[in-house]
Amino acid sequence: MTRAAVxxxxxxxxxxxxxxxIPIKFDAKGDIVGAxxxxxxxxxxxFVFVPNATQSAxxxxxxxxxxxxxx
Numbered sequence: 001m002t003r004a005a006v007x008x009x010x011x012x013x014x015x016x017x018x019x020x021x022i023p024i025k026f027d028a029k030g031d032i033v034g035a036x037x038x039x040x041x042x043x044x045x046x047f048v049f050v051p052n053a054t055q056s057a058x059x060x061x062x063x064x065x066x067x068x069x070x071x
Contacts, residue, residue: 007030
């Protein structure tokens with residue numbers, strides 16, 4: 001199976017009850033619909049949640065199929 005064929009099949013994913021806690025479905029760009037991420041900072045021996053880190057840094061992260069195609 002080619003990389004293009006695998007990407008085409010993954011894009012068809014529409015799993016309403018995933019183990020991730022959110023439905024798994026991709027938009028036209030290959031991003032997971034409704035995906036989010038969280039930043040933690042290591043302080044001593046603990047991971048501490050960094051609130052509003054994504055807004056203050058103007059960072060948007062998403063899993064994209066385009067990133068894998070570039071490899």
